[in-house]
Amino acid sequence: MSDPTTLARAYYRTIDDDDYEELAAILAPEFTHERPDRTLDGRDRFVAFMRDERPATDTTHVVDAVYEADPGASGSTEDSVGVAAQGRLLGSDGETMFGFVDVFAVEAGRLRGATTYVRTDNAD
Numbered sequence: 495m496s497d498p499t500t501l502a503r504a505y506y507r508t509i510d511d512d513d514y515e516e517l518a519a520i521l522a523p524e525f526t527h528e529r530p531d532r533t534l535d536g537r538d539r540f541v542a543f544m545r546d547e548r549p550a551t552d553t554t555h556v557v558d559a560v561y562e563a564d565p566g567a568s569g570s571t572e573d574s575v576g577v578a579a580q581g582r583l584l585g586s587d588g589e590t591m592f593g594f595v596d597v598f599a600v601e602a603g604r605l606r607g608a609t610t611y612v613r614t615d616n617a618d
């Protein structure tokens with residue numbers, strides 16, 4: 495599952511399905527997640543947060559589009575690329591909580607990092 499777009503989609507599926515073992519498998523040990531309210535350093539820390547600490551767990555990620563960086567883009571190598579996903583986080587009531595764009599660094603067939611950007615106004 496080393497295709498960057500497949501990895502990005504698997505990221506959301508594993509979180510929504512509470513499949514933390516598979517989530518850990520697609521993340522590099524040094525995975526870092528930067529979000530507006532905090533930075534989570536390390537795969538184990540990130541998985542623990544997703545499993546035990548996130549404020550809402552009965553949510554669904556709707557991924558509207560996934561964009562892979564041009565392989566010739568600055569900073570890309572044969573083994574390191576970027577991918578971005580645009581979507582919405584739905585609450586248990588099916589209503590949009592916020593819109594997001596996640597920018598992932600993919601290296602050696604795993605997600606090495608993610609930066610999340612959110613939009614809370616007019617998220618639909």
